[in-house]
Amino acid sequence: xxxxSGVKTQGRITLNRAQTEPIGVRxxxxxxALLFLGFFLLIPLVVIFAEALQKGFGLYLESFKxxxxxxxxxxxxxxxxxxxxxxxxxxxxxxxxxxKFNFVGKNVLITLIDLPxxxxxxIAGMIFVLLFGMQGWLGPWLRDHExxxxxxxxxxxxATIFVTFPFVARxxxxxxxxxxxxxxxxxxxxxxxxxxxxxxxTLPNIKWGLLYGVILSNARAMGEFGAVSVVSGHxxxxxxxMPLHVEILYNEYNFVAxxxxxxxxxxxxxxxxxxxxxxxxxxxRQAPPRGLE
Amino acid sequence: MxxxxxxxxxxxxxxxxxxxxxxxxxxxxxxxxxxxxxSGKTTLLRIxxxxxxxxxxxxxxxxxxxxxxxxxxxxxxxxxQHYALFKHMTVFENVAFGLRVRPRxxxxxxxxxxxxxxxxxxxxxxxxxxxHYPSQLSGGQRQRVALARALAVExxxxxxxxxxxALDAKIRQELRLxxxxxxxxxxxTSVFVTHDQEEALEVADRVVVMNQGRIEQVxxxxxxxxxxxxxxxxxxxxxxxxxxxxVEEGQVHIGPIQINAPEHAAVQDAxxxxxxxPHDIEIERSKNGQPAIAAxxxxxxxxxxxxxxxxxxxxxxxxxxAELSRERYxxxxxxxxxTVFIKPKHWTVYQGEGI
Numbered sequence: 001x002x003x004x005s006g007v008k009t010q011g012r013i014t015l016n017r018a019q020t021e022p023i024g025v026r027x028x029x030x031x032x033a034l035l036f037l038g039f040f041l042l043i044p045l046v047v048i049f050a051e052a053l054q055k056g057f058g059l060y061l062e063s064f065k066x067x068x069x070x071x072x073x074x075x076x077x078x079x080x081x082x083x084x085x086x087x088x089x090x091x092x093x094x095x096x097x098x099x100k101f102n103f104v105g106k107n108v109l110i111t112l113i114d115l116p117x118x119x120x121x122x123i124a125g126m127i128f129v130l131l132f133g134m135q136g137w138l139g140p141w142l143r144d145h146e147x148x149x150x151x152x153x154x155x156x157x158x159a160t161i162f163v164t165f166p167f168v169a170r171x172x173x174x175x176x177x178x179x180x181x182x183x184x185x186x187x188x189x190x191x192x193x194x195x196x197x198x199x200x201x202t203l204p205n206i207k208w209g210l211l212y213g214v215i216l217s218n219a220r221a222m223g224e225f226g227a228v229s230v231v232s233g234h235x236x237x238x239x240x241x242m243p244l245h246v247e248i249l250y251n252e253y254n255f256v257a258x259x260x261x262x263x264x265x266x267x268x269x270x271x272x273x274x275x276x277x278x279x280x281x282x283x284x285r286q287a288p289p290r291g292l293e
Numbered sequence: 294m295x296x297x298x299x300x301x302x303x304x305x306x307x308x309x310x311x312x313x314x315x316x317x318x319x320x321x322x323x324x325x326x327x328x329x330x331x332s333g334k335t336t337l338l339r340i341x342x343x344x345x346x347x348x349x350x351x352x353x354x355x356x357x358x359x360x361x362x363x364x365x366x367x368x369x370x371x372x373x374q375h376y377a378l379f380k381h382m383t384v385f386e387n388v389a390f391g392l393r394v395r396p397r398x399x400x401x402x403x404x405x406x407x408x409x410x411x412x413x414x415x416x417x418x419x420x421x422x423x424x425h426y427p428s429q430l431s432g433g434q435r436q437r438v439a440l441a442r443a444l445a446v447e448x449x450x451x452x453x454x455x456x457x458x459a460l461d462a463k464i465r466q467e468l469r470l471x472x473x474x475x476x477x478x479x480x481x482t483s484v485f486v487t488h489d490q491e492e493a494l495e496v497a498d499r500v501v502v503m504n505q506g507r508i509e510q511v512x513x514x515x516x517x518x519x520x521x522x523x524x525x526x527x528x529x530x531x532x533x534x535x536x537x538x539x540v541e542e543g544q545v546h547i548g549p550i551q552i553n554a555p556e557h558a559a560v561q562d563a564x565x566x567x568x569x570x571p572h573d574i575e576i577e578r579s580k581n582g583q584p585a586i587a588a589x590x591x592x593x594x595x596x597x598x599x600x601x602x603x604x605x606x607x608x609x610x611x612x613x614x615a616e617l618s619r620e621r622y623x624x625x626x627x628x629x630x631x632t633v634f635i636k637p638k639h640w641t642v643y644q645g646e647g648i
Contacts, residue, residue: 182377185344186439188364189371190391190446200394204381 048266052259063260071237072245072261075153079228079241080221083160087217091168092210096202098169099176100184110173116165124162125230128155151233156241159227164217171213172206179205208283212276219272223265294355294449294482295320296341301350303336310336312506313350320355321480323473325493328503329529334486335454337503341484342452343367354449370443370481374455376435378427384438385423388413391446413441416475433464440472444479453485457492469496490530494518502526524643527568534574534613536637540565540644548608549584554642565644573639574615576602578625585634588613593629595619602627604635 020026053060063069094113098106116124130136132149142149149155183205187197203210225243232239234248242261249258296318303311311333318324326334339345341352343364351360359367379387388410392401401409414420417437427435436456443451456472457465473496476483487493493500494514502509502517502525510522521527538547543558545551545565552567577585588604591612595601600622602615613635617625627633 182373182375183379186371186373186377186379186442187390187394189342189344189369190394190442191365191368192390192394193365196394200390201379 045266048259048262051255052263054259055256059256060260060263063257066257068237068240069245069257069261072240072242073264075156075238075240076222076242078153079157079160080218082157083164083221084214084218086161087164087168088210088214090165091172091213091217092206094169095172095176095206096198098173099179100181113166113169113173116163121163121224121226122230125159125227128158128162128227128231150231151235151239153239155231156228156239159231160221160224163224163227164220167217167220168210168213171209171216175206175209176202208279212279212283215272215275215279219269222268295353296450296482296484297353297356298337298341299351299353301337301340301347301352303333303340303345303347309506311340311347314506314508316501316508316511318482318484320482323476323483323496323498324485325497325500326484326486326503327488327490327493327500327529328509329488331505332503333506334488334501334503338452338454338484338486341450342369342371344371368446368449370446370448370451372436372439372443372451372453372456374458376427376439378435378438378442380427383424383426384414384419384430385410387427387438388442388445390442409445410441413445416444417441431464432460433468436460436468440475448481450482450484453483455486455488458487458489465492472496494530502529504529521568521641524566524568527641527643532571532614534569534571534615536567536569536640538565538567539563540642545642548586548606550586550636551584552637552640552642554644557642557644560644563644565642567637567640567642569637569640571601571614571616572599573637574613575636575638576615576617576621576625576627577634577636580634583636585636587632588635590627590629590631590633593627595622604633607632 021029052063094109097103098110129150132138132142132155134143134150136150149158183201184197187201192200223243224241225247228241229244229247232241232244234240234244236248240248242265246258246262246265249255249261296316298314298316301311301314302309314333314337316337326337328334336345340347343362347360351358353359354362354367379390382390389406392406392409395401411420411423414423417440419434419437419441422430422434422438427438430438440453440456453472457468460468469492472485485496494517497514499511500514500517501511504525510517510526512520517526518530521530527533536547538545539562540546540554540557540560541562542560543553543555545554545557545567547567554565554567557565587607589607590602591605592603593600594603598619599616600619602617604613604615605611606613615635625633
């Protein structure tokens with residue numbers, strides 16, 4: 001297929017002179033964008049590492065010897081380790097149902113998936129407090145059975161699952177809708193079972209989109225503050241995640257330690273970006289946008 | 294395997310896709326479902342495969358009711374319009390898929406799978422392409438892979454949904470002749486959907502003409518082309534000219550001429566229409582003493598071995614399409630704006646409501 005406009009070189013569209021702006025305008029736009037990015041993104045990122053290392057590398061490392069910091073890191077990893085796989089399963093199931101079948105209430109489901117993006121994370125946390133807190137609907141029953149959800153790890157995991165709910169599903173729904181159901185139909189006619197069709201046909205077709213969703217979901221799971229803050233109770237060494245721990249240290253004027261933990265989260269962000277870029281590149285190679293095939 | 298369709302009805306929302314369809318397909322037959330888009334032909338095919346469920350009616354395979362049989366257990370080969378090849382698998386793995394997903398006990402050993410796939414790829418002349426991915430193949434090659442993949446599971450019938458619809462004219466021509474030869478070799482009951490009347494007439498043993506969820510006519514290509522059951526079939530199977538007139542005691546009066554319509558002998562003075570194919574219109578330079586319709590040549594288009602004429606009837610101004618051989622065209626020495634005399638050679642007369 002011929003590219004509609006511009007020339008294809010190495011998978012990029014190079015615009016010719018007639019299709020682009022005068023050089024002055026171009027530079028103005030580029031400089032404006034770079035200044036904005038530098039001011040709002042790059043400087044804060046540099047500041048985090050500068051503050052963390054301001055009293056030397058030794059003290060920076062010292063910050064991680066604090067058992068409470070370790071507890072926060074462990075809890076964050078545990079939360080992500082539970083929330084991300086649960087959302088993976090849910091996201092694939094929801095996207096599969098929405099893209100491949102017609103059923104009553106499909107539009108309601110699509111809208112509901114977006115709910116966690118639409119509400120403030122604080123409200124997300126409040127929902128769980130109202131449900132499982134001491135004065136909540138299920139509070140008395142939970143107390144009688146000695147199950148602790150709010151101000152404990154289960155509450156943090158639940159709140160994290162809630163806020164990271166849409167990432168995988170939203171990534172997969174348009175992808176699966178675009179792919180249609182012909183390949184699955186072909187597989188079934190050839191005698192494949194539902195599971196065989198899923199693992200041999202559907203999954204290979206969506207794997208990069210799925211990974212993309214998982215990466216974003218993981219970044220959010222580890223970085224979530226608002227919802228987790230409401231349900232956590234900030235019990236040091238027990239229900240503090242990394243973002244919460246950063247806040248506590250900062251409020252105690254322990255800047256080096258605060259920025260040291262923050263630098264870990266920042267590094268996670270950088271790794272996420274790199275991984276995301278890699279997956280985008282892979283996806284692009286697998287299915288180039290229309291017009292560049 | 295024979296297929297029998299009884300009273301199949303299918304509704305999509307408000308749209309009636311199929312209305313009480315009855316059809317029997319004999320073992321080893323190659324049948325074309327022909328019709329315009331929205332006629333229900335693809336829906337009927339998908340119901341045979343089990344990819345759609347009929348609202349009412351039943352479908353019998355080899356005399357056994359298979360209406361509720363699952364897609365997997367129907368043992369059909371299905372070829373999709375857009376190939377539906379597995380993008381992430383090589384040609385070889387695409388063809389092997391149906392064998393590999395069998396339950397362990399029925400799965401042939403690896404060596405047998407290899408041999409089977411290789412022989413199928415040879416059959417579709419793609420044995421050199423086995424390690425290519427679908428994206429590296431041309432449209433015609435992809436369609437042949439899809440066919441080999443469908444045949445790998447040794448289906449009891451082959452269903453093809455507009456198999457050549459997405460290909461260019463030359464490849465389409467080649468592939469349909471090839472499909473015909475393949476069918477003659479394998480003798481597998483086959484049904485294919487098409488909106489291309491030429492394709493249906495050229496390839497099929499029998500043609501099922503469909504329109505608006507109903508079957509208009511079933512017959513051999515010669516039957517449906519030479520004896521269309523109704524104006525729709527006549528219209529759909531190629532270009533046609535309509536001559537409006539009145540029928541009286543087996544004679545149709547069209548302008549100055551009269552043509553025979555013995556099948557309407559009992560009718561006393563009613564409106565009627567004679568359907569005449571462009572190649573059934575005779576063109577003469579002079580009347581030769583017989584009544585004929587005068588027409589002016591508007592356009593002359595030589596297309597391959599034939600010449601197409603567009604004429605204007607002098608009495609009514611109606612446009613008439615005519616086709617004649619190059620030889621005859623040269624003999625007559627026709628030019629644009631000349632007046633000629635036309636007469637139908639073969640026709641079918643329809644009479645009654647809605648004509």
